[in-house]
Amino acid sequence: MIKIPERVGKLPTLFVVAVLVPTAISILYFALCSDTYISESRFVVRSPEKESSSGLGSLMKLGGGSSSGNEGYATHDYILSRDALETLNRDGLVSKAYGNPSISFLNRFDADDASGGRERLYRYYMKKMEVVHEPASSITTLRVRAFAPQDAYEINRRLLVQAESLVNKLNQRARSDLINYATKELEEAKAVARDAALALSDYRNREGVVDPEQQATVQLQMISKLQDEMIATKTQLVQLRAFTPQNPQIPILQTRVQQLGREIDQQIGLVAGNQKSLAATAAQFQRLQLESQLADKELGAAISSLQEARNEARRKRAYVERIVEPSKPDYPAEPRRLRGILNTFVVGLVVWALLTMLVSGIKEHKD
Numbered sequence: 001m002i003k004i005p006e007r008v009g010k011l012p013t014l015f016v017v018a019v020l021v022p023t024a025i026s027i028l029y030f031a032l033c034s035d036t037y038i039s040e041s042r043f044v045v046r047s048p049e050k051e052s053s054s055g056l057g058s059l060m061k062l063g064g065g066s067s068s069g070n071e072g073y074a075t076h077d078y079i080l081s082r083d084a085l086e087t088l089n090r091d092g093l094v095s096k097a098y099g100n101p102s103i104s105f106l107n108r109f110d111a112d113d114a115s116g117g118r119e120r121l122y123r124y125y126m127k128k129m130e131v132v133h134e135p136a137s138s139i140t141t142l143r144v145r146a147f148a149p150q151d152a153y154e155i156n157r158r159l160l161v162q163a164e165s166l167v168n169k170l171n172q173r174a175r176s177d178l179i180n181y182a183t184k185e186l187e188e189a190k191a192v193a194r195d196a197a198l199a200l201s202d203y204r205n206r207e208g209v210v211d212p213e214q215q216a217t218v219q220l221q222m223i224s225k226l227q228d229e230m231i232a233t234k235t236q237l238v239q240l241r242a243f244t245p246q247n248p249q250i251p252i253l254q255t256r257v258q259q260l261g262r263e264i265d266q267q268i269g270l271v272a273g274n275q276k277s278l279a280a281t282a283a284q285f286q287r288l289q290l291e292s293q294l295a296d297k298e299l300g301a302a303i304s305s306l307q308e309a310r311n312e313a314r315r316k317r318a319y320v321e322r323i324v325e326p327s328k329p330d331y332p333a334e335p336r337r338l339r340g341i342l343n344t345f346v347v348g349l350v351v352w353a354l355l356t357m358l359v360s361g362i363k364e365h366k367d
Contacts, residue, residue, distance in 0.1 A: 041142050
């Protein structure tokens with residue numbers, strides 16, 4: 001009978017500790033773990049706004065300036081937020097899905113523990129959610145892990161509905177802000193135009209002028225006619241004095257010349273020469289008229305801006321387009337038991353080899 005050496009029949013203690021014990025613990029752990037189902041969906045936030053052909057528009061899109069890209073990041077952050085969890089768990093969906101007694105104690109969320117319940121649930125929720133946003137394609141991938149296929153599907157579906165509601169809310173807020181700002185500008189422009197028109201009207205009534213330039217033109221034409229008449233009268237007076245010094249018409253013509261001179265001086269005074277002349281009122285009138293014209297132009301621009309804002313609000317409407325609907329998993333994707341056990345065994349072998357070489361080196365050093 002062949003006798004087996006004693007050291008061959010026994011495994012080294014170091015091998016047992018480094019390889020067999022971790023592998024046994026790994027087998028026990030994966031045996032007790034509950035099956036995990038993964039529901040996956042993909043969506044993109046799109047906006048039907050027209051493509052910009054200019055170089056600046058292309059640079060803005062490359063730099064992430066598009067509104068749909070911003071809203072894509074917003075949905076990413078919202079899904080991983082406490083607000084999303086609170087909305088999702090209003091009917092206890094999350095608490096029931098992860099706190100079911102049928103789930104292994106290694107994976108189950110302990111809802112009975114009152115210490116920091118909401119915060120613990122949020123930390124647990126973050127471990128079960130995976131949101132990946134691709135900036136190049138603007139596609140967001142949502143993966144939900146749960147211990148029942150229906151729970152994983154329902155949580156994924158509700159999160160997509162909440163993401164759509166968020167985008168709609170952002171759209172409504174952006175449209176309201178855009179239109180409200182343009183409306184406020186229009187109301188301000190109306191007030192300025194109204195005040196400018198009233199100021200011009202008050203000045204006309206107070207000074208008794210409609211348009212100083214037109215009135216001055218009329219006055220100058222009248223002065224020109226009076227001067228022509230005065231020249232003709234003086235010419236006639238000179239002729240009478242030269243040929244008929246005793247003509248009774250001479251005093252009449254002299255009086256006529258004096259009256260024409262006074263009338264010309266009076267008309268000239270109305271055009272220029274005193275504080276109430278047309279020349280004095282023209283500067284203030286022109287300033288008020290210019291302000292009224294500028295206010296009217298600003299009012300027209302504000303009306304155009306409001307119309308453009310309404311058109312822009314109709315055109316800039318982002319929406320969530322589902323590329324892949326939430327899947328209802330048929331089999332558990334996790335845990336990968338065989339892979340986990342083999343990885344533990346391989347790592348144990350590596351550790352055992354390193355420790356064996358280390359122990360051998362120490363013994364040789366002592367010897």
